[in-house]
Amino acid sequence: MKADPTKTRExxxxxxxxxxxxxxxxxxxxxxxxxxxxxxxxxxxxxxEKPVALEGHESWVAAMGFAEDRLATADLWGSLRVWQYADGxxxxxxxxxxxxxxxxxxxxxxxKMVVTCGTDKMVRxxxxxxGKAAGxxxxxxxxxxxxxFHADGESFVSGDQLGVVHQWEMGxxxxxxxxxASALFTDPYDDDSARVGGVRRMAFSRDGTRLxxxxxxxxxxxxxxxxKALVMELDWEDGTKRRDLAPKFDGTxxxxxxxxxxxxxxxxxxAVNANxxxxxxxxxxxTEPLHALPKVKNVRDLAVHPDGLRxxxxxxxxxxRIGNGRxxxxxxxxxxxxxxxEMAEPPNTDEKK
Amino acid sequence: MSGCGxxxxxxxxxxxxxxxxxxMAGVQMAGLGGLLQPVVAEQxxxxxxxxxxxxxxxxxSQFESWNPKPKTEHGGPFRAIPTSVEGVxxxxxxxHTARQAHHLTVIRSMxxxxxxxxxxxxxxxxxxxxxxxxxxxxxxxxxxxxxxEPKNLLxxxxxxxxxxxxxxxxxxxxxxxxxxxxxxxxxxxxxxxERPEGLTDDVEAARRELRQRANRRFARRRTxxxxxxxxxxxxxxxxxxAHAHLFDESKVSPKDQERYGRHQxxxxxxxxxxxxxAGVTFVKVTSYHWDTHADHFNMQRQLMPQxxxxxxxxxxxxxxxxxxxxxxVICMSEFGRTPxxxxxxxxxxxxxxxxxxxxxxxxxxxxxxxxxxxxGLEIATESYDVGHLYYTLFTALGLDPxxxxxxxxxxxxxxxPDFHNTIRGALA
Numbered sequence: 001m002k003a004d005p006t007k008t009r010e011x012x013x014x015x016x017x018x019x020x021x022x023x024x025x026x027x028x029x030x031x032x033x034x035x036x037x038x039x040x041x042x043x044x045x046x047x048x049e050k051p052v053a054l055e056g057h058e059s060w061v062a063a064m065g066f067a068e069d070r071l072a073t074a075d076l077w078g079s080l081r082v083w084q085y086a087d088g089x090x091x092x093x094x095x096x097x098x099x100x101x102x103x104x105x106x107x108x109x110x111x112k113m114v115v116t117c118g119t120d121k122m123v124r125x126x127x128x129x130x131g132k133a134a135g136x137x138x139x140x141x142x143x144x145x146x147x148x149f150h151a152d153g154e155s156f157v158s159g160d161q162l163g164v165v166h167q168w169e170m171g172x173x174x175x176x177x178x179x180x181a182s183a184l185f186t187d188p189y190d191d192d193s194a195r196v197g198g199v200r201r202m203a204f205s206r207d208g209t210r211l212x213x214x215x216x217x218x219x220x221x222x223x224x225x226x227x228k229a230l231v232m233e234l235d236w237e238d239g240t241k242r243r244d245l246a247p248k249f250d251g252t253x254x255x256x257x258x259x260x261x262x263x264x265x266x267x268x269x270x271a272v273n274a275n276x277x278x279x280x281x282x283x284x285x286x287t288e289p290l291h292a293l294p295k296v297k298n299v300r301d302l303a304v305h306p307d308g309l310r311x312x313x314x315x316x317x318x319x320x321r322i323g324n325g326r327x328x329x330x331x332x333x334x335x336x337x338x339x340x341x342e343m344a345e346p347p348n349t350d351e352k353k
Numbered sequence: 354m355s356g357c358g359x360x361x362x363x364x365x366x367x368x369x370x371x372x373x374x375x376x377m378a379g380v381q382m383a384g385l386g387g388l389l390q391p392v393v394a395e396q397x398x399x400x401x402x403x404x405x406x407x408x409x410x411x412x413x414s415q416f417e418s419w420n421p422k423p424k425t426e427h428g429g430p431f432r433a434i435p436t437s438v439e440g441v442x443x444x445x446x447x448x449h450t451a452r453q454a455h456h457l458t459v460i461r462s463m464x465x466x467x468x469x470x471x472x473x474x475x476x477x478x479x480x481x482x483x484x485x486x487x488x489x490x491x492x493x494x495x496x497x498x499x500x501x502e503p504k505n506l507l508x509x510x511x512x513x514x515x516x517x518x519x520x521x522x523x524x525x526x527x528x529x530x531x532x533x534x535x536x537x538x539x540x541x542x543x544x545x546x547e548r549p550e551g552l553t554d555d556v557e558a559a560r561r562e563l564r565q566r567a568n569r570r571f572a573r574r575r576t577x578x579x580x581x582x583x584x585x586x587x588x589x590x591x592x593x594x595a596h597a598h599l600f601d602e603s604k605v606s607p608k609d610q611e612r613y614g615r616h617q618x619x620x621x622x623x624x625x626x627x628x629x630x631a632g633v634t635f636v637k638v639t640s641y642h643w644d645t646h647a648d649h650f651n652m653q654r655q656l657m658p659q660x661x662x663x664x665x666x667x668x669x670x671x672x673x674x675x676x677x678x679x680x681x682v683i684c685m686s687e688f689g690r691t692p693x694x695x696x697x698x699x700x701x702x703x704x705x706x707x708x709x710x711x712x713x714x715x716x717x718x719x720x721x722x723x724x725x726x727x728x729g730l731e732i733a734t735e736s737y738d739v740g741h742l743y744y745t746l747f748t749a750l751g752l753d754p755x756x757x758x759x760x761x762x763x764x765x766x767x768x769x770p771d772f773h774n775t776i777r778g779a780l781a
Contacts, residue, residue: 018426019694037694039424060430076430101430119654143654191515193617194642195655223411225647225697252648269697271647298696316696324691324702325468331730333426333693 003259003309003343005281005291011310012340014044015317016051020336021062022301023314026071026085029306033071033085034314034338035061041073043088044338054088056081063104067111067128074102080116082128092131098122104146109153113170117144123158125170137168139175145198145215150236151208159199159213161185165234179239181232184215194222201256205264209236212264214253217246229253229268231282245282247289255302255313259343263290267299267313279313279341297339311341401505402714402750403629403676404496406637407622407664407684408478411470411644414690414700415729417444417653419708420461422729427692430650438719446657449665455719456668456677458711458779462723464736465688465704470644473687473704479526481739483769487760488526492743493635495767497532499752501634507596508535508589511628513621514639518543527760534637535589539617540624542593542600561591599627613663622663626670629680643686647697668712681750682712692729706732709742715749717781740772745779 018038025032034042041054041061059077066072071085080097083090098118105116113134117123123144125135142161149156155176159165163182166175185197196219203212211234216227231245231253245264250271258264262284270276279293279302297315304311317335321327421444422428433442436454443451450457465481467473475491482489490498497509510524510532518538522530548557568584598604605623613619618640625636640660645652664684671677689707690700706725712718723734747754747768754775756767 019698037430038426058424059432077432189642191617193515193656193659194652196648222642222648222652223644223646224699271697318696320693322695322701326703326705326730331693334696 001309001344005263005343007345008293008341008343010339011342014338016042016336018336019316019334020300020314021060022064023312023338024064024066024303025305025312027066027068027306032312032338033064035064035073036336052088054083056090063102065105065107065114067107070128072105072107072114074105074116076101078102080126094126094131097124103144106147106149106156108149109151115147115156117147117158119143123147135170139166140164145200146202148202148204150204157202157211159202161195161198163199165199165213177239179234181213183217183232184213184230186219186227188219188221196222196225201253203256203258205258205262206260210242211236212256214256214266216252224271226250226271231256231266243287245287247280249278254300257302257304259304260308267302269298269300309342309344313339315339401679402500403680404635405625405629405680405682406492408637408639409643409686410639410641412688412690412702413643413686415708417446417657419443419459419710420725425728427729441721446653447661449661453665453668456672456712458716458718458720460709460722460737460776460779461725462732462734462736463707463709464732465739468688468702468704470687477687477739480743480768485765490526490528490532491524493534493637494525494528494532496635498528499756505632505634506592507631507633509634510534511537511633512637512639513537513540513624515539515617515641540600540621542597548594599631612666616659618659619663622667626667629676646699646701649699677713679714681714681746684710706730715781716779720778722776722778735777737776738772740769741774741776743768744772744774745776748775749780
């Protein structure tokens with residue numbers, strides 16, 4: 001069955017008591033995983049509601065990726081961990097994969113390598129089998145926010161705070177190419193005291209011909225990070241920009257991927273209200289979305305199921321008031337959820353008589 | 354008139370005044386001369402009390418600075434690091450300042466009332482005074498009033514800030530424009546601060562004499578205050594022109610520029626050190642953009658290093674110069690930031706439990722006063738409001754905290770009598 005974004009509907013809401021930052025479906029399709037600000041990795045069986053927690057991280061779990069039966073997760077104290085995802089058994093840990101935060105990771109298509117990026121301006125490669133260091137890639141001049149492997153398994157890209165995207169190959173000492181995504185960066189006060197934006201998410205199309213970079217543009221201030229959500233889509237072959245997908249939305253693209261048919265799906269966290277996240281689907285050509293879901297919860301990440309029909313969004317869930325100071329009553333941390341959607345009509349259960 | 358030759362005097366009175374609107378009442382201006390010579394420095398050190406206020410506008414998060422709570426519900430993603438005081442930890446974002454913690458007195462038990470910027474900023478900078486129907490002076494103006502010596506001929510209250518400069522007389526409240534604040538925009542002298550080429554000392558002196566003669570005649574049958582303020586504006590301008598070297602960054606050693614950092618707050622704190630060395634009574638340095646309701650943790654990674662390095666440098670430098678003995682250093686905002694992380698991964702305003710960092714004159718160094726509970730929600734010890742803080746600051750400076758002002762027949766307490774208690778453990 002082919003996904004039909006215009007039929008997108010919510011299937012399930014998988015709740016957690018703390019906010020979530022990242023989510024991914026397992027390769028087998030049975031589980032969805034999320035990384036939380038309570039330092040835990042959560043695993044939900046899609047047929048059950050209660051998650052299993054994988055403990056071990058000591059800071060916010062901000063990145064994850066899969067290779068066959070293994071899950072790689074990384075946190076904001078710089079550690080990279082790999083687990084056997086079906087039973088949660090920890091396999092290996094690199095405590096100081098980066099000097100600072102690990103902001104993103106990507107696993108190679110053959111499952112043998114994982115590349116990580118972080119606030120130390122570095123990109124590093126590690127063996128998925130045992131965590132041995134396999135390469136170091138230095139060229140960025142600011143925090144590196146995201147990495148993504150190309151389907152060819154040879155190339156990967158890294159995107160930073162300033163909107164610089166470098167292409168690397170394993171063993172390369174210098175970037176093979178560099179792309180300009182600087183529209184995703186703003187210095188709102190024009191004095192370098194606050195850098196807003198960055199290449200927050202990247203994704204390759206399934207056929208490897210396009211690279212999408214998502215974030216925000218034209219930030220007005222650092223206070224509310226009020227900016228316009230933006231996806232820049234680049235042509236992989238010649239490096240030129242194919243199109244800007246600018247949905248006129250105050251917020252930041254926090255989740256990005258392609259469907260099998262080239263549809264680009266993106267989700268944003270809104271700049272103002274808790275309920276002002278949004279989800280869009282763009283056809284392979286053109287700049288108008290073929291479908292949008294307004295007023296989803298504020299989104300922190302997006303993942304496409306291996307079946308190509310389902311999506312997971314890591315969402316913010318408010319608990320109690322949002323705002324200054326304290327009022328009478330309990331003071332509860334806000335929560336999170338993974339909301340699972342299906343891009344298809346519900347099955348017809350009526351029996352023809 | 355002799356001395357006013359054919360030269361076109363390019364700096365008109367109005368243009369120079371443009372940077373000093375408001376004027377001041379009479380304080381003689383002749384200046385101390387450049388950086389202090391050692392003998393003079395020793396004399397100054399013995400006599401003078403000075404204040405450095407580092408104003409973090411918008412609300413510095415206590416979690417990401419003075420009172421970290423890592424691996425707790427609201428603690429955020431950063432680590433805590435040990436400081437130079439055994440058993441005391443700061444956020445990892447204060448890597449340099451942590452090494453100067455033995456000079457600091459950090460009040461971790463501030464509990465104040467105002468969660469708004471527009472009312473909270475003037476409220477705390479005025480010491481949250483009692484409501485007596487008059488606008489109280491900001492701390493800089495108050496300290497100028499109580500501490501400034503007439504023989505000190507530099508402006509008593511200077512604020513180094515981003516953006517434009519000027520003269521802010523309203524900081525002085527009921528004290529009047531004599532105690533207003535000279536704003537130095539981006540650490541630079543105002544435009545037209547240099548004497549035009551070709552204008553000789555003799556001509557300048559003659560112009561000044563002519564102006565003063567005209568002013569005396571004008572003032573004969575008029576109220577003294579405004580005239581004095583007007584005169585003061587010119588005198589301040591002349592003083593600044595005579596001390597232009599204090600604002601010349603080329604005179605700063607590259608080593609100091611590296612230590613403080615070449616970014617805006619680094620340059621401004623280094624500028625502040627130079628003004629304190631020259632004898633300015635009250636120097637305020639303002640830093641903006643701290644009101645991080647969204648993307649807070651990414652922004653802390655950028656903002657805190659901009660503060661950490663130069664703040665640590667100036668504390669170290671003041672200590673090494675023997676100036677911490679007579680200089681009170683204050684680092685504060687209008688409030689802290691919420692424990693609860695909001696829908697945009699930000700922190701909102703939080704006056705309920707937050708921190709102020711102090712150092713120097715009259716304080717007990719290497720001291721953390723009070724604490725919050727393990728989640729950072731509530732003060733777990735005795736809590737202190739703005740009035741207590743000001744009572745303590747006055748005491749540290751050797752001022753009588755029960756001092757009063759006399760204003761139009763009204764006796765006004767400098768500090769709200771409801772808060773006439775020092776912060777326990779803060780004073781030496």
